[in-house]
Amino acid sequence: MKISIVGSGYVGLVTGMGFVKLGNEVIFVDVDERKIEMINNAEPPIYEEGLGKLMKDFNGRYHATNDYREAILNSEVTFICVGTPSREDGSIDLTYVKQAAEEIGKVLKEKDSYHVVVVKSTVLPGTTEEVVKPILEEHSDKKAFKDFGLAMNPEFLREGVALRDFLNPDRIVIGVQDERTREILEELYQPIDAPKLFTDIKTAEMIKYASNAFLATKISFANEIGNICKKLGIDSWKVFEGVGLDHRISPHFFRTGIGWGGSCFPKDVKALINKAEEISEEPVILKAVVEVNERQPLKLIELLKKHVPELKGKAVGVLGLAFKPDTDDVRETRAYAIIKKLLNEGAKVIAYDPQAMKNFKQSYPDVGEKIVYSESAEDVLRATDFVLIVTEWGEFEELDYSGKIVIDGRRVRAAEKNAKIYEGVCW
Numbered sequence: 001m002k003i004s005i006v007g008s009g010y011v012g013l014v015t016g017m018g019f020v021k022l023g024n025e026v027i028f029v030d031v032d033e034r035k036i037e038m039i040n041n042a043e044p045p046i047y048e049e050g051l052g053k054l055m056k057d058f059n060g061r062y063h064a065t066n067d068y069r070e071a072i073l074n075s076e077v078t079f080i081c082v083g084t085p086s087r088e089d090g091s092i093d094l095t096y097v098k099q100a101a102e103e104i105g106k107v108l109k110e111k112d113s114y115h116v117v118v119v120k121s122t123v124l125p126g127t128t129e130e131v132v133k134p135i136l137e138e139h140s141d142k143k144a145f146k147d148f149g150l151a152m153n154p155e156f157l158r159e160g161v162a163l164r165d166f167l168n169p170d171r172i173v174i175g176v177q178d179e180r181t182r183e184i185l186e187e188l189y190q191p192i193d194a195p196k197l198f199t200d201i202k203t204a205e206m207i208k209y210a211s212n213a214f215l216a217t218k219i220s221f222a223n224e225i226g227n228i229c230k231k232l233g234i235d236s237w238k239v240f241e242g243v244g245l246d247h248r249i250s251p252h253f254f255r256t257g258i259g260w261g262g263s264c265f266p267k268d269v270k271a272l273i274n275k276a277e278e279i280s281e282e283p284v285i286l287k288a289v290v291e292v293n294e295r296q297p298l299k300l301i302e303l304l305k306k307h308v309p310e311l312k313g314k315a316v317g318v319l320g321l322a323f324k325p326d327t328d329d330v331r332e333t334r335a336y337a338i339i340k341k342l343l344n345e346g347a348k349v350i351a352y353d354p355q356a357m358k359n360f361k362q363s364y365p366d367v368g369e370k371i372v373y374s375e376s377a378e379d380v381l382r383a384t385d386f387v388l389i390v391t392e393w394g395e396f397e398e399l400d401y402s403g404k405i406v407i408d409g410r411r412v413r414a415a416e417k418n419a420k421i422y423e424g425v426c427w
């Protein structure tokens with residue numbers, strides 16, 4: 001099929017390249033000229049395992065543009081993959097989704113053949129039908145489910161293993177109303193061997209929020225138990241190994257530590273809280289899940305101060321800035337709160353991350369401009385005796401931590417084995 005992807009970030013680019021790999025042709029649309037140029041040079045604008053090779057191998061089967069008209073007229077299906085960030089009050093910001101819908105609608109007006117628009121961005125229940133559909137209809141002068149197709153297909157990929165997740169998902173959820181759209185999406189996803197769940201549109205939207213809210217809850221729950229374990233001298237990782245063996249529970253997402261960050265959980269949980277309150281439902285659990293998560297990174301500083309009570313003037317090493325390993329994404333990274341607190345205490349911060357230093361400096365200039373970036377993790381260890389582990393990059397397992405005081409938020413076994421003094425946040 002010929003597919004257009006509107007918004008060529010983590011989700012759009014991975015989805016599009018996944019479809020290319022499955023034999024389709026893809027046109028990427030973005031407003032960011034730098035991304036367009038890089039994609040057209042077969043260079044990935046984000047760091048994601050396997051993406052660079054795929055872009056080189058399939059060069060010629062995709063291209064990028066800022067021209068919606070060219071993209072929509074030359075494709076049969078359009079996926080909306082633009083960002084849906086949080087506003088200051090936690091509510092969802094639909095500016096980019098609305099812009100995309102308007103631009104797509106304008107082109108649909110002049111298109112004769114049937115076209116399907118699929119919302120892949122994470123949007124609150126009701127958004128596709130109550131926000132996207134009216135905009136598309138207004139600007140196209142056409143009727144959804146009759147003159148053009150409309151569907152909602154949430155994405156569950158994990159950054160770091162995004163391509164693998166896209167091509168081998170646990171499930172594909174497709175919210176549809178009309179038969180024709182359903183058939184087209186069934187055909188498009190036919191090569192992927194995974195359970196396909198067809199629902200109505202707002203159910204598909206809710207499945208994404210319920211999934212993310214549950215995963216965030218699982219981690220905050222584990223961390224709350226982990227904090228109790230720490231005080232009782234119990235290794236919470238062993239506890240959750242035991243808990244996870246229960247087939248009703250599953251062992252995944254039970255790793256205790258300094259909490260969740262990233263581009264999805266924080267904003268999605270907040271958006272769901274905001275929506276619940278808007279409709280007069282008190283989201284008691286979800287609020288607690290966020291509260292536990294906000295406190296968790298600061299546990300690392302509390303533990304450091306047990307060993308180094310006065311941080312003023314001390315150099316403290318921070319290993320990891322990305323919100324998780326194998327990505328350069330720093331959105332809502334735990335590193336921010338930790339470094340901010342260290343600077344407030346008067347410490348000098350020496351940080352290293354294999355991929356995310358540039359993004360961190362740009363995204364958090366208030367702290368990012370005030371720290372020293374190292375060339376390597378070894379340099380951090382050479383420069384200071386106090387080390388905080390914030391992201392569990394594989395290469396941090398290869399370091400020699402002997403002689404160091406290490407406070408570990410992620411459980412790096414080499415540090416646990418070799419450090420002079422070692423403290424795990426929940427173990």
Ligand SMILES: NC(=O)c1ccc[n+]([C@@H]2O[C@H](COP(=O)([O-])OP(=O)(O)OC[C@H]3O[C@@H](n4cnc5c(N)ncnc54)[C@H](O)[C@@H]3O)[C@@H](O)[C@H]2O)c1
Nearest residue numbers: 007008009010011030031032082083084096099121122155
């Ligand atoms: N990142 C993830 O792991 C992940 C996983 C599942 C779902 N999601 C959801 O997918 C959506 C996209 O997330 P992301 O992480 O890929 O975001 P992103 O910020 O990496 O990418 C969004 C892209 O959209 C572009 N854009 C903005 N406005 C545009 C417009 N009017 N027209 C064309 N392009 C425009 C931006 O330039 C950017 O390249 C969000 O709703 C997110 O919640 C993300």
